[in-house]
Amino acid sequence: MSNDPLVVFTPSGKRGHFPAGTPILTAARQLGVDLDSVCGGRGICSKCQITPSYGEFSKHGVTAKDGALSEWNSVEQRYKDKRGLIDGRRLGCQATVQGDIVIDVPPESQVHRQVVRKAASARAMVMDPAVRSYYVEVAEPDMHTPTGDLERLGIALKEQWGIEDITTGMSVLRKLQPVLRKGKWTCTVVLHKGHQDTVHRILDI
C-alpha cells in the first residue's frame, strides 16, 4: 500500500498513487485519463483544465483536504487575467498533487480520441511527420514597438517551440491578422519542413 497521495479522476474513475509534486497532467497521462494538452504544459492553451473537489467522498474512499493541490500559481493567474478561467478550475499542467484528491475532467478538456480497432500487430513505427501543428500565443500589437503579425508569430514560434526561420505564402498572410484577432492572439500553426529543408513553411493557420 503506497503512502503517496491518492488521485481519483472522474468521470473515468481511474485512480492511482503519485508522489507529492506530480503535476495533475502527468498523473492523468500515466493513468490513461482523457485530459487534453496542446501547448506541452506551458500554461498557455488551457486545454488541461480540471476541477478539483474537496471533502469526503465515501464512494471513492477519499477525503480531500484543503491543500491537496499546490497553490494557485503565477502561470494560472496570468492565464486567468488574459483569457479568463472559470472559478474553481485549475490548469492540470500547473497544479501538483500534495494530498489525496478527486479531480473532475470537464468535457471540454477531454480529447475524445477516436479509436479504430484493428487486429493487433507488433510493428514498430517511427513517427516523424514533415507536417506538424503548433499552438502559439502571439504578442499583441504594440504601437511603441511596431512589428508585423508575421514577425510576432515568428517570435512566438521561436520562444515557445524553438522554431526558427519560417516562410509562408500570400494565402496565409492574407488571413493571418483576422485569425489572430479572432483567436485573441492565439492560433494553431500548421508547419511543413521536409528532411532536406532549412526553413519551416506555414501551410495554414
Ligand code: FES
Ligand atoms: S497543457 Fe496547455 S495550459 Fe496546461
